[in-house]
Amino acid sequence: MNKKGVIEIQFNWIYVAIVGAIILGMFVAIANGIRQNSRTQLESDAINYFDEIFVSMQGSENTELSIMLPGLDIKVDTDRENCNFYTIENSKLGGRSTEYVPIFSPDVIKKSVLSYSLRWDVPFTANYFLYLSSPDLAHVFIGGAELNELRDELPNHLSKFPKEQSDSFKSGDFKNQNYYKIRFITINKDPSSFGLHSSVKKMKDDQVSAINIKPDENSIEFYQKKKDKLEYKGTTYYTDMATMMAALYSENIDSYECNMGKALERMNRIAAMLNKRNSLLMTSLSASCSKLPYYTQAQSQLSRLEKIDKITKDSFEELKTIEESLYNANEEINDQSCPTIY
Amino acid sequence: MKTISKKNKKAQLQIMENVFVLIIIFIILIIAFVFAIGMQRSAQKDKLDELREIELIKKSQILNFFPELQCSDNNNLEPDCYDIYKIMSFKEKMEEDDAFLRYYKFLFGNIKITIHRYDPSPNTQNWFDPVLLFDNPKSEDLGIKIVRFPILLRNVIEEKDYFGVIEVGVYE
Numbered sequence: 001m002n003k004k005g006v007i008e009i010q011f012n013w014i015y016v017a018i019v020g021a022i023i024l025g026m027f028v029a030i031a032n033g034i035r036q037n038s039r040t041q042l043e044s045d046a047i048n049y050f051d052e053i054f055v056s057m058q059g060s061e062n063t064e065l066s067i068m069l070p071g072l073d074i075k076v077d078t079d080r081e082n083c084n085f086y087t088i089e090n091s092k093l094g095g096r097s098t099e100y101v102p103i104f105s106p107d108v109i110k111k112s113v114l115s116y117s118l119r120w121d122v123p124f125t126a127n128y129f130l131y132l133s134s135p136d137l138a139h140v141f142i143g144g145a146e147l148n149e150l151r152d153e154l155p156n157h158l159s160k161f162p163k164e165q166s167d168s169f170k171s172g173d174f175k176n177q178n179y180y181k182i183r184f185i186t187i188n189k190d191p192s193s194f195g196l197h198s199s200v201k202k203m204k205d206d207q208v209s210a211i212n213i214k215p216d217e218n219s220i221e222f223y224q225k226k227k228d229k230l231e232y233k234g235t236t237y238y239t240d241m242a243t244m245m246a247a248l249y250s251e252n253i254d255s256y257e258c259n260m261g262k263a264l265e266r267m268n269r270i271a272a273m274l275n276k277r278n279s280l281l282m283t284s285l286s287a288s289c290s291k292l293p294y295y296t297q298a299q300s301q302l303s304r305l306e307k308i309d310k311i312t313k314d315s316f317e318e319l320k321t322i323e324e325s326l327y328n329a330n331e332e333i334n335d336q337s338c339p340t341i342y
Numbered sequence: 343m344k345t346i347s348k349k350n351k352k353a354q355l356q357i358m359e360n361v362f363v364l365i366i367i368f369i370i371l372i373i374a375f376v377f378a379i380g381m382q383r384s385a386q387k388d389k390l391d392e393l394r395e396i397e398l399i400k401k402s403q404i405l406n407f408f409p410e411l412q413c414s415d416n417n418n419l420e421p422d423c424y425d426i427y428k429i430m431s432f433k434e435k436m437e438e439d440d441a442f443l444r445y446y447k448f449l450f451g452n453i454k455i456t457i458h459r460y461d462p463s464p465n466t467q468n469w470f471d472p473v474l475l476f477d478n479p480k481s482e483d484l485g486i487k488i489v490r491f492p493i494l495l496r497n498v499i500e501e502k503d504y505f506g507v508i509e510v511g512v513y514e
Contacts, residue, residue, distance in 0.1 A: 015357065019364060026371075048393055052400045059407045100449045124417055125409040269445055273410055276431035284499045334416050339427075339498040342414055 043088045046072055050086075050113075051096050057115050058101070058128035064155040066135075067113045074109040076132070078255035083262075100266065102259040104249040105132035106181055107206075116155045118242045122305070122319065123327040124274060124342035126267035129242055131249040135159055138179040139248075142171050142186040142194065150185070150213075153241055154248070175199050184210035184223075184230070185248060191223040191230045201228050211247060218316060220244070222253040237316040239323075257311050264309050271305035274342055278302065281339055289338035294329040298341045301326050394487065394514065401453050402489050402510040413496045423494040424508070429457060433475055452480045454511040459495050459504050472509075479513050486511040 046069075057065060073089040076098075087095030089108060109132055116131045139160050141147045144167035151160060159179070162169045171184055172195035182200060184191055191210035200208055208225035219237050223230040234253040238244045243260070250256035282295050301322045308315050308322075330341050405411070406421065410432055413423035436443045455476040488511040495506040 048396060052396050055400050055403050121417060124414065125419060128407055269442060270410055272442065273428065273431050273435050276435050277427050280427055280431055281499065330416060340416055342417055
């Protein structure tokens with residue numbers, strides 16, 4: 001009896017199964033490689049295009065822009081010593097430098113980038129501030145009519161609550177509806193006394209923060225959630241709407257002060273250049289213009305401006321004084337139809 | 343009774359045909375893989391060229407938002423207009439202040455900025471000597487890509503405007 005056939009068929013099937021598994025494994029590995037490659041390609045394109053977009057956004061001041069993020073999250077450095085990079089979260093690619101561009105934003109931006117830009121004038125244009133946010137970041141205003149002006153100044157594309165500003169709306173009334181970050185904003189109140197809704201208490205501490213603006217002192221207090229309450233983190237200063245908005249958009253006090261440091265450094269350089277220009281102008285002015293005392297006054301003001309490099313109550317008060325003085329001097333010069341300081 | 347002769351037959355595994363089929367399949371897959379890699383390399387080269395163009399545009403756009411040089415009438419900045427006295431001051435500051443120069447080297451990167459001014463005198467109809475405003479070449483000379491823009495150059499003392507061209511070169 002010939003039993004050879006039984007063994008041959010079984011062996012063939014085993015053989016086919018092994019080889020089939022190897023080929024299937026190969027195709028799965030190739031498909032995985034292609035998928036990862038596509039992801040890396042997308043991240044690389046996003047990083048390169050965002051770099052270009054952030055440069056051009058600066059010139060679109062007072063313009064609200066929105067850029068979709070296709071399955072990517074942008075991570076921005078927000079430490080005091082290092083606020084100079086942004087990258088794609090969970091990406092192996094290196095980040096892009098923002099060493100000279102003040103970007104005020106949360107540490108992570110999800111879903112889409114909501115951008116806004118303002119010029120910072122002191123009173124000459126010292127820099128362009130870029131503000132970034134996300135539609136999944138809730139801005140909750142606690143207080144009454146005193147917040148209306150601030151709300152009106154902020155871009156409309158931000159997620160603002162409540163819909164109508166009212167004293168009766170309390171912090172505990174805000175229920176989290178899938179926002180990944182919440183920022184409470186108030187004027188002359190104490191956020192450490194704010195109650196939080198249970199849905200907000202469940203969030204991680206770094207996802208809930210608050211700022212308290214004190215217009216009389218030109219100061220802003222930062223608060224961060226700790227367990228069920230908001231804990232005081234520090235006080236910083238602002239000079240005008242551009243800097244106040246910078247604090248409002250910033251992840252924390254460190255991020256605000258680090259980016260303001262960049263802004264102050266460029267302000268110092270521009271003040272130095274304008275001072276030099278002022279000296280050159282003074283050697284060539286007409287007889288009537290050279291009699292004006294404002295050019296000499298401007299020199300001393302610009303020299304003081306070159307030295308302001310810290311964010312303190314005194315330095316920002318000095319900045320405001322110099323700003324007013326330079327503005328008045330420039331107006332007087334302009335009225336005399338002479339070359340202006342800026 | 344018949345004697346049953348036992349024949350000893352060895353079974354043969356007929357797999358050579360299958361092996362050849364598999365080898366041919368693998369060869370075809372390898373050829374397809376090499377072809378795909380070649381196509382990807384070509385696409386990457388195009389991508390690299392595109393990125394270089396984007397870099398060039400980005401660097402030239404920095405000058406569009408550059409209050410250090412732009413004409414400013416009581417802080418009303420004019421696009422595509424550059425103040426001659428600001429240009430002179432900026433150039434002098436970079437020559438005399440190392441910290442100032444370092445700051446702008448980091449801000450601009452490896453670029454070269456040259457400004458050409460046109461002399462409108464009827465006798466000459468010529469260009470003034472170009473002003474090399476900024477130059478930060480790379481250590482290796484791999485070439486430079488240049489883009490030019492027409493601009494207005496303003497002399498605030500003479501209250502005159504001149505036609506000019508700004509040349510931005512990005513080192514590769």
